Amino acid sequence: MTTREGFRRTTTLLDPKGVSAKNPHGSAVQTLGTLIKVVIAAILVSLTLTVLMILHVGRIQDETAAEASLRQFDGLLLMTSRHLANHVRDYAYWDEAIERVLVARDTEWWDDNPGQYALSTFDLSLTLAVDGSDRIYFISTPDGTRSAPSDLTFGPSAKALLNTERRTPAFLPLQSATTGLIELNGTLYLAAASRFLHEEDLVSPAEAPGAVMLFALAFDDTVLPELGDIMGVVGLVRDATPESGKVRMPLSLMDGTPAGILTWTPSAPGGSMIASVLPIALLAFSSVAGLTLLFAFRARSLARRLSADENERRELAQRYESILETAGDGIFGIDRDGRILFVNAAAATMLGLPRTEIQGQDANRLLLCRPAAGPVDQADEAPLLRALRSGRAEVSDTDCFRRADASRFPVEYAVTPMLLGETPTGAVVVFRDITKRRQTEEEILYRANFDSVTGLPNRNLLFERLNQELKRARREATRIGILFIDLDDFKQVNDSLGHDAGDLLLRQVAERLQRSVRETDTVARFAGDELVVVIAQIVDRAFLETISEKLLQVLREPFSIGDENVRIGGSIGIAIFPDHGDDAQALLNRADLAMYQAKAAGRGTYRFAVVA
Structure with a gap:
């Protein structure tokens, strides 16, 4: 079950007016008898679908883990x-x-x-x-x-x-x-x-x-x-x-x-998930099913003894209020104009406001971070009001809500209209704070584009930025310099002082290189002890010569590794767009070849690529 489907089902359970409005009068005994049969069938079908879905998700997780393991080993062999x-x-x-x-x-x-x-x-x-x-x-x-x-x-x-x-x-x-x-x-x-x-x-x-x-x-x-x-x-x-x-x-x-x-x-996360989730899901499902059936039978019993349904509605209201107060997600109801009618404790806590200050406020203006000129102007864009106008449920995970201190937090929320016949009379809104999920997504994006040792852009981000600079250079008829740097004697430091010392040395090298170039330039770790500097909008070769001399000088200066002062150096190969190539891979290849020529010339120097 997806998150959005879960939100829709949660808000459907919290629709007291939807239930009572369809059958405000009539034979309660006959209606509830039919309802009990429908509920039992729905419970059995839902239970079966839930179990099958959990098993299916577990199998997919195991297959995904096996595929990831295969890709990992293939990458290990390649490395x-x-x-x-x-x-x-x-x-x-x-x-x-x-x-x-x-x-x-x-x-x-x-x-x-x-x-x-x-x-x-x-x-x-x-x-x-x-x-x-x-x-x-x-x-x-x-x-x-x-x-x-x-x-x-x-x-x-x-x-x-x-x-x-x-x-x-x-x-x-x-x-x-x-x-x-x-x-x-x-x-x-x-x-x-x-x-x-x-x-x-x-x-x-x-x-x-x-x-x-x-x-x-x-x-x-x-x-x-x-x-x-x-x-x-x-x-x-x-x-x-x-x-x-x-x-x-x-x-x-x-x-x-x-x-x-x-x-x-391979690892079997799906099997572990099934073993841990399925018993809980079955227990929760059984509990919900038992409560639902108990409610239905009791309501029929009350209907036989009472001529009016006032007591039944009061009991339903108490049950729904209990659900609202114990729910972990924030829940509030709005009328047809978007004004807040009720709010549960979880919502008030997340928003940092007492309930008395929330109730009666315009939900679109009070909560949503997006600017709103007025309910009419924003009706087509605000899911809250759009659901009221259309009578259809709306789900969003791209908005954020405001707290009392004006701080913002990202939310995922669902709006389920309450209908009287076909006419919306209000809606129930269920929301949750997804700050941790957003942080996880940002962390994954960072790890995919930056080197874990130096914090520099990795090879993926290097190619992305270089291709962007190439597009701009073609558009503006400017030139780009690519400096391919290989650290001299780095292997000796790594072997003699250890990998931790080598990592510390790489971080210090990265800091020096970044301080030595412009903020608009890119310093990236290409592989091992190889780094690449992309210099955009260069004037001539002399500009790259000056930068190369500066970088070689900062690499010659001693580095402090614990109690040791170590000295390394660098050899630089230089390629220029469009003189030495028209695409990122060709330019990097030519710069790498020039770097080997610099090493062959005695190291600690730079060489330009030869024009093809």
């Missing part, structure tokens, strides 16, 4: 693949690696860098380097490092991964690492492969064209439980024949061969 790709790319795009691995074949250097050091630092299962014919230079596992092992064979999936990487164009550094699932000696790995390329010009080494470095993480009985802990699920395993009732994620190797199915048991 792990990107980390593997970034790590292997950093080592493969290194001239020293080419010299020590491909030329000198230095085992000690290999172990100190992409070998045993990378295994322990990045929690990897295997690293290796091969030449263009898939002959192994080195392979490292937790058991040690070997050269040209005879017991390792590359199957179709591993060859597909290596060959795919070799075919990737060498002038696209953001796409140079290839990831996928492979199988080596019967073990399933999530692997990332990157060719050895010179740092300066991204050209394969002449000594070993086609040489590739590979980092891999095994999908074994050790790693899968850890992934399950990260996701907050149980029973994450790889099955050939998964059980029913579990989430399934088919796996495929790089060559398209099936690699089994990952399964896990």
